[in-house]
Amino acid sequence: MDAKAAAKDIRQGKISPLYVLYGSEKFRMNEFAAFLEEHLIAKEDRDFAVIPFDLSETPVQAVVEEAETVPFMVERKLLLVRDASLFTAGKDNAKIEHRVEVLSDYMQHPAEFSVIVFMVNSDKLDERKKIVKTVKTAGTVLAFNPLGAEELLRWVEKGVRDRGCEPAQGAAAVLVANAGTGLQGLSAEMDKLCLFAGKGGIVDAAAIESLVHRGTEQNVFTLVEDIANLRLDKALNTLYELLKQREEPIKIAALIARQFRIILQVKDLSAQSYSQGQIASQLGLHPYAVKLAGEQARKFESQRLRQILSFLADLDYQMKTGAIDKVLGLEMFMLRLGA
Known part of the structure; x- marks a missing residue:
């Protein structure tokens, strides 16, 4: 049952x-x-x-x-x-x-x-x-295991309606992208958004972007998404925002590497006919994170992903040994990907 x-x-x-x-x-x-x-x-x-x-x-x-x-x-x-x-x-x-x-x-x-x-x-x-x-x-x-990708979005939409508001089309996905997949955090953000919208109000993407703080991991995911879609101006803006928040460049590089590693793992396991749930269990990830990584994986060849991870390994070594300025190293890495 x-x-x-x-x-x-x-x-x-x-x-x-x-x-x-x-x-x-x-x-x-x-x-x-x-x-x-x-x-x-x-x-x-x-x-x-x-x-x-x-x-x-x-x-x-x-x-x-x-x-x-x-x-x-x-x-x-x-x-x-x-x-x-x-x-x-x-x-x-x-x-x-x-x-x-x-x-x-x-x-x-x-x-x-x-x-x-x-x-x-x-x-x-x-x-x-x-x-x-x-x-x-x-x-x-x-x-009580993690909700599947679509279940999570339905849970968010229901949560907004239960609070007397109406979610705009795509608002649930934007909220998860900003707040992450933790249900406790999502619940708190829904309380805030519905208080802002008022009884019967609409919770839309603009309100979410304005009111919901995006964590470091969510920012890095967005940065990788922008890189995948060759939106280098947006990716660089996200990088500078992280630096303004005093995030350590080595940590940013490590999180970027982690996301690309997940994309490669999801791509390889999908090619072996693993289901989304099986991949989530195998990698210890939330099914929604696997779904998004799978969408990103379609934009890269496996060999290209391995090459990017090799670039990041070299960058990590150079940053830690002082061979390159940390911020400059990240900028050059992103520009190299865009090229």
Whole structure:
């Protein structure tokens, strides 16, 4: 089951007695926990009915004991349990003795008035553990992995609409290009943009360019994109903007090299018929970054990319040994690419 199907079940009143949430997208995990809280517990009851735990400080048997205790003044309890490393391959905190068999026994006859949500800080669960097999059978296990490229854009568009505004055509892509793929950062930027646009207002590219600060990595990506499209004037302007922000030229060169290396890797893996998701997993990148790198890769031959990386290796050596002025070296590199 995925998060969408689980959310649909919750809306229909089909509640699992236990949820295990894991994955790299902590923001979406927190969103799901908030969604569950909203649909299970009345706002005025949350002080009594929502009970937080941290397994780095509390044994799991204490969580089970609380789950089995009849709620006071409320119909149902929601137990939010963080740092649930007992489901992963990592070692549990030696100071706390977790009696996992107590949780296994509880899962055979869970209390009707309690819902337990375990938040696991790991990209995967340890499938060899008996407790993982138990919760998969008796509870609901949900993975929160990075959104695909198109999913991310739809998530941004939905987020803007949920805030009472309307995204202009292409605005989601511009926002991701400026703010990156981190959902926490994107959410904060959407709050700001919709506050600026006002209720029912339009969030467009002009507002995004004006209000959303572009980080160093986003600027370097834009710089490489401009180089690929032979927009050297724009690429140089981006370079000078980075230098105004006191970014170290060696760091800029390293980030440019990293982007060209990603482009080459994506191009090579695509030629071997790897899917976008497989490439993202193989390289440890967000699927949206793979999508954009794939678009850039179509503008270069593999041999040309290797040549560019060789230029950058030489430039790095010259900059670090003082054989060339750092800023001049970057300018000459970009002009050489344009030529």
